[in-house]
Amino acid sequence: MPSIHEYILDRVTSTRKCHPLLLALAAVSPAMTAVAEKPVNFVVIYLDDMGMGDLSITGATGYQTPHIDQMAREGVRFTHFYSPQAVCSASRAGLLTGCYPNRIGFSGALDHRAQTGINPEEETMAEVLKKKNYATAAFGKWHLGHVPEFLPLNHGFDEYFGIPYSNDMWPNHPVSKNYYPPLPLIEGERTIAENPDQTQFTTWFTEKTVDFINRHRENAFFVYLAHPMPHVPLFVSDKFKGKSEQGLYGDVMMEIDWSVGQVLKTLDELGLSENTLVVFTSDNGPWLNYGNHAGSAGGLREGKGTSFEGGQRVPCIMRWKGILEEGSICNNLASAIDILPTLADIAGAELPSEKIDGVSLLPLLHGDKEANPRQSFLYYYRRNNLEAVRHGHWKLVFPHPGRTYHGFEPGKDGLPGGANENFAHEGGLYDLRRDPGEQYNLIEFYPGVVSELEKIAREARLDLGDDLTGQPGQNRREPGRILPNDN
Numbered sequence: 387m388p389s390i391h392e393y394i395l396d397r398v399t400s401t402r403k404c405h406p407l408l409l410a411l412a413a414v415s416p417a418m419t420a421v422a423e424k425p426v427n428f429v430v431i432y433l434d435d436m437g438m439g440d441l442s443i444t445g446a447t448g449y450q451t452p453h454i455d456q457m458a459r460e461g462v463r464f465t466h467f468y469s470p471q472a473v474c475s476a477s478r479a480g481l482l483t484g485c486y487p488n489r490i491g492f493s494g495a496l497d498h499r500a501q502t503g504i505n506p507e508e509e510t511m512a513e514v515l516k517k518k519n520y521a522t523a524a525f526g527k528w529h530l531g532h533v534p535e536f537l538p539l540n541h542g543f544d545e546y547f548g549i550p551y552s553n554d555m556w557p558n559h560p561v562s563k564n565y566y567p568p569l570p571l572i573e574g575e576r577t578i579a580e581n582p583d584q585t586q587f588t589t590w591f592t593e594k595t596v597d598f599i600n601r602h603r604e605n606a607f608f609v610y611l612a613h614p615m616p617h618v619p620l621f622v623s624d625k626f627k628g629k630s631e632q633g634l635y636g637d638v639m640m641e642i643d644w645s646v647g648q649v650l651k652t653l654d655e656l657g658l659s660e661n662t663l664v665v666f667t668s669d670n671g672p673w674l675n676y677g678n679h680a681g682s683a684g685g686l687r688e689g690k691g692t693s694f695e696g697g698q699r700v701p702c703i704m705r706w707k708g709i710l711e712e713g714s715i716c717n718n719l720a721s722a723i724d725i726l727p728t729l730a731d732i733a734g735a736e737l738p739s740e741k742i743d744g745v746s747l748l749p750l751l752h753g754d755k756e757a758n759p760r761q762s763f764l765y766y767y768r769r770n771n772l773e774a775v776r777h778g779h780w781k782l783v784f785p786h787p788g789r790t791y792h793g794f795e796p797g798k799d800g801l802p803g804g805a806n807e808n809f810a811h812e813g814g815l816y817d818l819r820r821d822p823g824e825q826y827n828l829i830e831f832y833p834g835v836v837s838e839l840e841k842i843a844r845e846a847r848l849d850l851g852d853d854l855t856g857q858p859g860q861n862r863r864e865p866g867r868i869l870p871n872d873n
Contacts, residue, residue, distance in 0.1 A: 425518070425606035426706075426732050427662040429595070429649060430511075430725065432481065432610070433642065434474065434527060434552070434617035437672035439684025440639060441701055446682065448632030449640050453647030454703065457666060461705030462714045462751065466818075468721040468763055469670045472690055472697035474552055475529045477669040477722070478612070482510045482530070482541075484726035484737075484744035488770045488850055491865030496529060497555050498567055503531015504541060505866040509738035511726045512542030512608060518735045521602045524548065525591040526612035533868055534575045543610070547573045547594050553614040553621075556581055560619070560801050584621035587614055588638075592645040596652045603656050608729075611649070613642055618679050619800055635679055650705070659707040663732065665725060667702040675803040677796030687824040691789040691805075693765035693773035694824055704751065711753050719760045719776065720747055741861060764846050770859070772852040773811075775843050779819040780832075782839035786811050786854055815839075 439445045443455040443463070470480020474495040476487035483490055483504075490508055504510070512522040523545040524538040531537070532550035539546055549569060554560075556569035558581075568580035595611045615621070615638050622637040626644065630636025646666060653659045672681035674689035674696075683689050683696030690697055702720070704710060723744040730737050731746040749757030765774035767788065774783040787808045794804030814827035815836055829836060846852070851859025 424661050425520075427599075427606055427658060428515070428520075428608045428729050428733075429599075429653075429662060429664045430481075430608075430610050431646060431649070431664070431666045432478070432526075432612045433666075433668040434612075434614055435670060435673050435681060435690055436616055436639075436642075436668035436700065437681040437683045437689065437696065438686055438699055438701060439682030440616070440672070444701055445684055446632075446636075446639070449630035449636035451639060451643040453643050453650060454666065457646060457650060457664070457705045458703045459713050460707060461664075461703060461710045461712065462716050464702040464704075464716045464718075464720050466717055466719050467667065467700060467702035468698045468719075469668065469700050470721060470723050471766060472670040472692055473767070474527075474617075474669055478527075478529050479504065481669075481722040481725060482512075482610075483508050484511075484723050484742035486723065486743045486764060486766060486850060488766045488862065489741075489743060490863050492530075493767075493769045495552060496531060497551055498532060500531065501868045502865040503533065503536030503868070505864060506535070506540065508740070508863070510541045510543075511729060512538070512610070514542075514726060514730050514735050514738065515606075515608045515733055516542050518733045519606065520733070521598075521605060521607045522610075523594075523598045523608075524610040524612065525594040525598075526587075526610075527552065527614040528612070531866065535868075536866060537572065537575055539575055545574070545598065547571075548591065548612070549614060552617055553584060553587070554618055558619070584614075584619065585623050587621065588641045588645050589623050589625075592648050596648055599649070599652050599656070599658070603658060606733075611645075613645070615642065616681055618673065618676050618802075620679050633678055635681065639681075659705075660709070663704060663706040663709075663729070665702070665704050667722060668700040669722075671697045671700060673802075674791045675794065675796055675805045676800070677798045677803055679797070679800050685823055688789070689791060691767075693767050693783070693786075693788065695818070695822055698765060699822075706751070710751055714753065716750050718750055718758055719763060719778075720750070721760065721763060724760060740863065762842055764842075764850070766850070768853070770851050770853045770862075772843060772846055772850075772854060775839050775846065776818070777839055777842055779817060780835050780839060781816045781818055781824070782829075782836060782843070783811065783814045783816070783824070784843070784854060785813045 442450045469477045476492045479487045479492035524543045526548045555566045570577040571579040571582040626637045626641040671689045686696035688694035688696045727744045727746045731748045745759040762777040773786045790809040797803035815829040816824045847857045
């Protein structure tokens, strides 16, 4: 496989769909070389609880997401892209470390009582890129531990402005009223406000991102923009209040689309789009029991908090003008745990010294139709339950207790509806090519496929363990823990 610089040079000199600026540069050899050698910047935009059906390009109605849709037309849209796990903290741990969350001791969603966080021995995406002198920033929701030792500045980020956990973890929680302390807004490691105006979150975190890009336009940078929404409670600024035909949820998605547009516009205006890879995706699927304040799984089964497709298959779009084939669709299996090794591959940075689970997606970004860097995926949930495995287009679900939203009335206007958290899900084999909704159990018809997937599961259990079968796993690592004197 060619290096990224060789690939850029190929794109610059090719007569294929090439950005006009790169075609112009191709006529001047020194400039062409400069394009190939210039460091690539990275912007990772991570939404909270956005489902597969929440963009107009994936079927949303009642509102439009024109900037995100345009991003897809200018880049690559992944259709089989998976969050590391179907819940907040675990998903973010997987994204930022390139590991299955249970490998590094993460599960669930940490709150103000949590005694654990990200271990200082784990290398984050920011720490990997710091090896190549990247300026780094995190804006928005963190959720990998709330005390200073777990916050971004101690894990490779130069700047941080955001909230330490989910935006519903505050005194106005609709079910647990006054259970949570005031929600802190943190800059660096200092709390600068309590219970801040959440109508300004999308605006503030966008403005911080744009400002950071402007300040670091002359050197390599990495920005992690982690919007707290569309996770409940939903808030929107006056710019978009009442603008959609789908109520507050649609308003919020329109404002997030505006945010993406601001970031892309800034890169375009500064002439940085040709050397900046932008990644847009979500931490898990929609929290369906919130009804009209929840998103859409786009016809996939179940939602957030489940290992069915609606819980973990999420939109993912990548844009890198002039380099990625415009308007392309990638149907290969991929996951957010693959983003770290992909960025490291592009930047020429060393991977973490400890074992990670992600693989570089660079061959797919090259447009290599024969490439298939990720062939299987493990669906872990709860503390360490291996609930399903996927290989190719086949998915084997194991019997397990888990969440279901079916049979319950959804909530309305910010109040949750019902769900069964310990429903006895039966096992099944599903062909995701023909049955993305996981409705037709084929386990009796393909014993050879079942055997192949069970072999993958056995190997996973030896490596990572499985509480469902009572196996501890040989290669799991401990999370960071709060010391006795920490607050």
